[in-house]
Amino acid sequence: xxxxxxxxxxxxxxxxxxxxxxxxxxxxxxxxxxxxxxxxxxxxxxxxxxxxxxxxxxxxxxxxxxxxxxxxxxxxxxxxxxxxxxxxxxxxxxxxxxxxxxxxxxxxxxxxxxxxxxxxxxxxxxxxxxxxxxxxxxxxxxxxxxxxxxxxxxxxxxxxxxxxxxxxxxxxxxxxxxxxxxxxxxxxxxxxxxxxxxxxxxxxxxxxxxxxxxxxxxxxxxxxxxxxxxxxxxxxxxxxxxxxxxxxxxxxxxxxxxxxxxxxxxxxxxxxxxxxxxxxxxxxxxxxxxxxxxxx
Amino acid sequence: xxxxxxxxxxxxxxxxxxxxxxxxxxxxxxxxxxxxxxxxxxxxxxxxxxxxxxxxxxxxxxxxxxxxxxxxxxxxxxxxxxxxxxxxxxxxxxxxxxxxxxxxxxxxxxxxxxxxxxxxxxxxxxxxxxxxxxxxxxxxxxxxxxxxxxxxxxxxxxxxxxxxxxxxxxxxxxxxxxxxxxxxxxxxxxxxxxxxxxxxxxxxxxxxxxxxxxxxxxxxxxxxxxxxxxxxxxxxxxxxxxxxxxxxxxxxxxxxxx
Numbered sequence: 001x002x003x004x005x006x007x008x009x010x011x012x013x014x015x016x017x018x019x020x021x022x023x024x025x026x027x028x029x030x031x032x033x034x035x036x037x038x039x040x041x042x043x044x045x046x047x048x049x050x051x052x053x054x055x056x057x058x059x060x061x062x063x064x065x066x067x068x069x070x071x072x073x074x075x076x077x078x079x080x081x082x083x084x085x086x087x088x089x090x091x092x093x094x095x096x097x098x099x100x101x102x103x104x105x106x107x108x109x110x111x112x113x114x115x116x117x118x119x120x121x122x123x124x125x126x127x128x129x130x131x132x133x134x135x136x137x138x139x140x141x142x143x144x145x146x147x148x149x150x151x152x153x154x155x156x157x158x159x160x161x162x163x164x165x166x167x168x169x170x171x172x173x174x175x176x177x178x179x180x181x182x183x184x185x186x187x188x189x190x191x192x193x194x195x196x197x198x199x200x201x202x203x204x205x206x207x208x209x210x211x212x213x214x215x216x217x218x219x220x221x222x223x224x225x226x227x228x229x230x231x232x233x234x235x236x237x238x239x240x241x242x243x244x245x246x247x248x249x250x251x252x253x254x255x256x257x258x259x260x261x262x263x264x265x266x267x268x269x270x271x272x273x274x275x276x277x278x279x280x281x282x283x284x285x286x287x288x289x290x291x292x293x294x295x296x
Numbered sequence: 297x298x299x300x301x302x303x304x305x306x307x308x309x310x311x312x313x314x315x316x317x318x319x320x321x322x323x324x325x326x327x328x329x330x331x332x333x334x335x336x337x338x339x340x341x342x343x344x345x346x347x348x349x350x351x352x353x354x355x356x357x358x359x360x361x362x363x364x365x366x367x368x369x370x371x372x373x374x375x376x377x378x379x380x381x382x383x384x385x386x387x388x389x390x391x392x393x394x395x396x397x398x399x400x401x402x403x404x405x406x407x408x409x410x411x412x413x414x415x416x417x418x419x420x421x422x423x424x425x426x427x428x429x430x431x432x433x434x435x436x437x438x439x440x441x442x443x444x445x446x447x448x449x450x451x452x453x454x455x456x457x458x459x460x461x462x463x464x465x466x467x468x469x470x471x472x473x474x475x476x477x478x479x480x481x482x483x484x485x486x487x488x489x490x491x492x493x494x495x496x497x498x499x500x501x502x503x504x505x506x507x508x509x510x511x512x513x514x515x516x517x518x519x520x521x522x523x524x525x526x527x528x529x530x531x532x533x534x535x536x537x538x539x540x541x542x543x544x545x546x547x548x549x550x551x552x553x554x
Contacts, residue, residue, distance in 0.1 A: 080452045106452035112445045116467045116544045128463070129453045165544060181449075191452070 027094045029189060029221040030056040030079055035088030036246070037074050047246035048074045051088070054240065054249060059219035063226060063236030063255075065278060067286040071247030072225040073193050079223060080106050080191045092189070103130060105187030109194040111174035113166035119177050120162035123149045126185035133185060152180040156210060172203040179207070183214070190222045196231065205263050208234050212260055229278045230266050233257070241278060243285040251281050334514040343518040350503065354522060357488055357500040360416055361526075364423025365484040369477070372428040376435025380469075381461060386440060397429040401487060405494045414495035423487035427480040434476035438469030471545040474538035481530045485523060 037049040049071040056062050064072045077083045078090050081104070105126070113122045127133040127145050137145065153162055156176035166174060175195060182190060196204040212235060215222060226232050232239050233255055241251035255274070257265060265271055316336045322328070323335045330338055343350070375393075379386050401422055408418035442465055450460045492501025500519050507515035 081454070082448055082451050104452055104454075106449070108445065108448070110445055112443075112449050114446060114449075114464065114467070116470070116542075125449070125463070126453050129450060129455045129459055167544075185453070 028055040028091075029058045029060070029093060030054070030223070031089075031091040032075070032078065032085075033089050033091070035078065035085045035090060037071070037078065037083065038086045049078075050246035050248045052248055056221055056223060058221055061215055061222045061224065061235055061237045063224045063232035063239045064242065065226060065229060065232050065239060065282065066242030066247060067244050067282055068227065070242045070244050070285070072242055074247070076191050076193050076223055076225050079189075080104055103185060103187045104189045104191060105182035105185065106191045107175075107178045107182040107193070107195040109197040111166075111171070111178040113174055113177060113181075115166055118163050118165055119153070119158070119169065120146065120149050122166065123152065123177060123181045123184055126181060130185045148184060149180070152184060153177070156180060156207075172199050175199055175203075176207065179210070188220055190220050192222065192224045192226075194226055195224075197227070204228075204231070209263070211235060216259055229275045229282075232278070233271060233274050234261055234263075234266055239278065241281045241285065250285060331511060331513055334517055338514045339517040339521060342514040343521060346515065346518070350500075350518070350522065353498060353500050353503050354526070356416075356498045357485075357492065357523075358526060360419045360492075360499065361423055361481075361484045361488045364420040364487060365427055365481055367420070368424040368426075368428035368480060368484060369431060371424065372431025372476075372480070373435055373473070375428070376432040377439065377461070377466075379432065380436035380439025381457070381465070383440070386436060393429065393432060396425075401426045402490060402494075405491050408491070409495040415498070416496070418495055419488045419491035419499065419501075422491040423484040426487035426490075427484040430476040430479045430483065431473070434472040435469055438472035439465045442468045471538075471542045474534065474542055477534045478531055478538070481534060482527050485527050485530075489523060 032052055032054040035049065035052050035054075036047065038045045038047050040046055052071075052075070054075065064075060066072050074083070078085055079092065081092075113119070114125070117125070124137075124141060124145055127141075127148075128137050133140075133145070140146075150159075150162055153159060153176075156179060158173060158176050158180075161169060161173065161177075166177075169177065175198070178195065182192070182195075196207050199207070208231060215235075222235075224232070224235060236255050238252070238254045240249050242248065243250045257271065320335050320337055323330075323333060328335075334342075375389075379389050379393075404425060405418060405422055408421045412418050412421070439461075446464050446468065447460050450464060455463070488499065489501035489504075492499035493505045496502045500522055504516050504519035507513075507519065
């Protein structure tokens, strides 16, 4: 089994959609319509996200960039069902997000391994929670599930670390394990919140390559929040740029470099030009100046 | 793993021996009457001579304490979980709990005696009422301070509240729980003995009351020593369980390099 093989092809949609799409148009994997999020009580509230519309299609690798505090993570947490929109609707695979139509895998910048479990047990955690694995967990935790966890670990270069506790691993190793945990339950939708943010350049690039390989094989829908523009351009099929708080999407453009992309490509002129364009957009967004509308 | 007899243990043991030797010598030199402060050698002698008589009382006190403690743990974990899971419950129930815990338990014993007569029942209840509070507070604090990031891992998977409590909240709370158990088990002894001195004809508390009214001071001290011994023994038992269950939280000492 390869990493890629653990991601089920996300072509089929759950039966019984609540909101049927108009005939002839595919249901987007994720749809945010007129979503805004406000934190805190009235009078002391912070608008994190202004009326945002966003569609992510099946198999798309969407990278979301923007100045810090602009609501990138808020979008991700909305889609992951960790917070509710103050206004608007989040629809996931044709259903409201609370209905849990899609299996989601999530990885945050902080690896958040549970310190009382071994790496192997941490990685198997989604299997303990998510059906259909949940009902077989007792039976398979020493069998098939364990093999699965070991396979994944081997593929991110953590062979032999299954029995270690999280505090015995370095940050980079934990982040690799974190990716394994996000993938083990074969999610159709992968939410990555700056998963490589705290890593050194070389580890980061290595994990980009693993990530790309995995995505190429089965094309899950991915939403990647990042502040690394090279990362966005290397991994994404499409990049959305957000404005400063309250965030809204000010630029939305596809990335057309051929796959598989290599690290060397990130130093070629077109790639650098894209980075510079993204950078100037974010600089504008930070300063609060109106960003130019661009239609890709 | 640590060796059974390392330097630290030798030092602790030495201090205990020194304490008793100092006491013995001090009494001998000052010519202290054993009606006021008996020498430790007298106390130990009394303890061993009277062991056949003391033994049923030791068992009685131990049993009462353990029943009260077990009930206290059950009640404490339940209340702590209820209070710790919900912020509203935490803020609503806290003042009432503080109120209960600030009542001196001596004042409660007569009420228990009034309701249940003298003997084992009021002793169990006193032990329970005195030992459950630290458990409630620790469980509630442990749950309430669980890092939201840890919970998010499960929430993103669509886990239910119960799943999160079982897989994150409770394991995360274990170090707090065991810290409170060690305190609670000694509190439970206090409760039992308190009730036995007031309203019982069995148990170490009662033995000490009777001995002191007969001016049998070495016997009173023998009771004290027995209580201290049982307290230490139970503390050790829970420390051992703790180090097995929550070793992940105490890795500072025996882990040097990654």
